[in-house]
Amino acid sequence: MDGPATGSSEPGRPEDGTGTPDAGVPGAGTSSGTPSGPSRRLFVSRVVGGAAAAAALGTVGYGTYGVLRGPRVKRVTVPLAKLPRAAHGYRIAVVSDIHLGPVLGRGFAQKVVDTINSTQPDLIAVVGDLVDGSVKDLGPAAAPLAQLTARHGSFFVTGNHEYFSGAEEWVEEVRRLGLRPLENARTELPHFDLAGVNDVAGENEGQGPDFARALGDRDRARACVLLAHQPVQIHEAVDHGVDLQLSGHTHGGQLWPANLLAGAANPTLDGLDRYGDTQLYVSRGAGAWGPPTRVGAPSDITVIELASART
Incomplete structure (x- = not known):
C-alpha cells in the first residue's frame, strides 16, 4: 500500500508557487493602503476640499492681517x-x-x-x-x-x-x-x-x-x-x-x-x-x-x- 503523498501543497494553493493570488482575497491586485473605486473618489474629494478650505482660510487671514497692519x-x-x-x-x-x-x-x-x-x-x-x-x-x-x-x-x-x-x-x-x-x-x-x-x-x-x-x-x-x-x-x-x-x-x-x-x-x-x-x-x-x-x-x-x- 502506498504511503501518504509527500511534498503536496496546501489545499487551494498552486503547487508550483507561481500562480497569482486568489481574486477573492480582500485587497488583492492593489497597492497596499491605496483606496480604489468609490473609496478613491471619496479620498480625492476630501483632499481637494481640505486644500480649498485651507486656501480660503489663508486668504482671509492674510486679508485681515493687511487691514490690521494699516x-x-x-x-x-x-x-x-x-x-x-x-x-x-x-x-x-x-x-x-x-x-x-x-x-x-x-x-x-x-x-x-x-x-x-x-x-x-x-x-x-x-x-x-x-x-x-x-x-x-x-x-x-x-x-x-x-x-x-x-x-x-x-x-x-x-x-x-x-x-x-x-x-x-x-x-x-x-x-x-x-x-x-x-x-x-x-x-x-x-x-x-x-x-x-x-x-x-x-x-x-x-x-x-x-x-x-x-x-x-x-x-x-x-x-x-x-x-x-x-x-x-x-x-x-x-x-x-x-x-x-x-x-x-x-x-x-x-x-x-x-x-x-x-x-x-x-x-x-x-x-x-x-x-x-x-x-x-x-x-x-x-x-x-x-x-x-x-x-x-x-x-x-x-x-x-x-x-x-x-x-
Whole structure:
C-alpha cells in the first residue's frame, strides 16, 4: 500500500508557487493602503476640499492681517490743464473710509496719521466714513487726527456713515481736532480752488450735497479739486466744471461678492478715471467695514501729485 503523498501543497494553493493570488482575497491586485473605486473618489474629494478650505482660510487671514497692519501708500500723478507751473508737483494725501470702531480703534488711527505725515503732503483730504459710532464712544479713537500736518492744512467731508453716527457732532469734533470741514463750501488756495460737498446720505437730514453753493460762483479759469465721498457725485461735478474729484466709499470692492455690488453701483470702483473734462480718483480706503478683511483690494492712502500741463 502506498504511503501518504509527500511534498503536496496546501489545499487551494498552486503547487508550483507561481500562480497569482486568489481574486477573492480582500485587497488583492492593489497597492497596499491605496483606496480604489468609490473609496478613491471619496479620498480625492476630501483632499481637494481640505486644500480649498485651507486656501480660503489663508486668504482671509492674510486679508485681515493687511487691514490690521494699516494702509500702504499709493502714489498717482494727475495732470491738470489749468494748474499753473508754480503748483507742479503739489501733493494731496487722500484718505477715506478709515471706519474707526470696535475693531479699528485709536492705535489704528495713529498708524494712519503716521503714514500720512510720513509722505510730507502739501494738503490732506479726509473724504468721509471716518467712523462707525458716536463722538461719545469714538472721540478718543479719533484723537490722533490732531497730529495731522500739512502745509495748507487738513480738510474733511462727510461720508454716508457719518450720518449713521451723528454727523453734526462729528463735524464739530474734527473741527476741534484741527481739520477744516467743507460742508458744501469752497476755499481758494494759492494755485487752485478746493471744494467739498456733503454726502448724499445727508439728504435724509436736510444736509445733502449742494453743488451750486459750493461751486456756483467760482472763477472757472482756475483749476478746481472737489472732495466728495461717493463716486456717483461725479456727474454733478462734471456739470460744474470740476477738474478733479477725490472720492472713496467703494473700498475697491473689499472682498467677494461685495466687489460685484460695488462695481455695479458706482461709475468707478477704484483708481483714476475720466468723465468729459473731469477726472475722478477713487481711493480704496484705509480701513474696512463689516469683517475686518480685504481680498484683492488692499487698503491705501493715496498721494495725488498734481502736474501742470503748462510746464
